[in-house]
Amino acid sequence: MLKPGGRLAIADIDDGIGGLVIPHLPAFEQLAGTLRQVQASSAGDREIGRKLWRLLVAAGYVDLTLDSVVFHSDELGMSAFLPQYDPERYRGLVAAGTLTLAEWESYRQAYALFLAAPDALILQLILLASGTKP
Numbered sequence: 001m002l003k004p005g006g007r008l009a010i011a012d013i014d015d016g017i018g019g020l021v022i023p024h025l026p027a028f029e030q031l032a033g034t035l036r037q038v039q040a041s042s043a044g045d046r047e048i049g050r051k052l053w054r055l056l057v058a059a060g061y062v063d064l065t066l067d068s069v070v071f072h073s074d075e076l077g078m079s080a081f082l083p084q085y086d087p088e089r090y091r092g093l094v095a096a097g098t099l100t101l102a103e104w105e106s107y108r109q110a111y112a113l114f115l116a117a118p119d120a121l122i123l124q125l126i127l128l129a130s131g132t133k134p
Contacts, residue, residue, distance in 0.1 A: 002133045008061065009130040011069070014049025019124035021085075023117050027110035030103065031090065038098055052129035061131025072123040081122040087111050 002008055015036060021028055036046050045051070053066050073081055083089065087108040093099040099107075114120055 004133055006133050007130055008056070008133065009128060010052055010056075011126050011128045012048050012052060013046060014125075014127055015046040016050065017125055017127075018046075018049075019122065021114065021123075022119055022121040023114065025110040025114060027103075027107045028085075028114075031099075031107050034093070034099060034103075038093070049127035052127060056129055056131040059131075060134060062134050063132040065128075065130050067128045069126045069128055070123065071126070073121055078120065078122070081124070085111060085114075085122070 015032070039046055053064060056064055071080075087104065090099065090104060090107065094101050094104045
């Protein structure tokens with residue numbers, strides 16, 4: 001519940017512009033595709049960021065803004081991002097039948113290559129939409 005004149009802010013992702021991982025590893029992209037499918041099957045939307053402005057307009061908000069916030073491992077350190085990419089986080093998808101053991105193992109091996117890469121970088125972009133309730 002927001003009173004008139006109150007400001008609402010929503011921060012969310014959009015996979016279309018969400019970030020990058022260096023070095024480029026196809027197994028990372030394959031897992032991301034699987035995660036998009038899993039989230040979509042539960043009514044999730046990994047492209048919601050691009051829709052935030054229009055959702056606020058439809059809800060009647062005014063004085064809208066849309067900004068991006070960039071987070072990257074060169075500034076925050078790699079450890080800030082590793083829990084999100086840790087293969088163990090996705091092991092349950094094998095038990096659920098969402099990933100094959102071979103797909104998970106491929107991802108695990110790519111993760112090890114990523115960690116060993118001297119130029120490893122993770123950059124993530126979050127969209128931040130805000131508006132005022134009239």
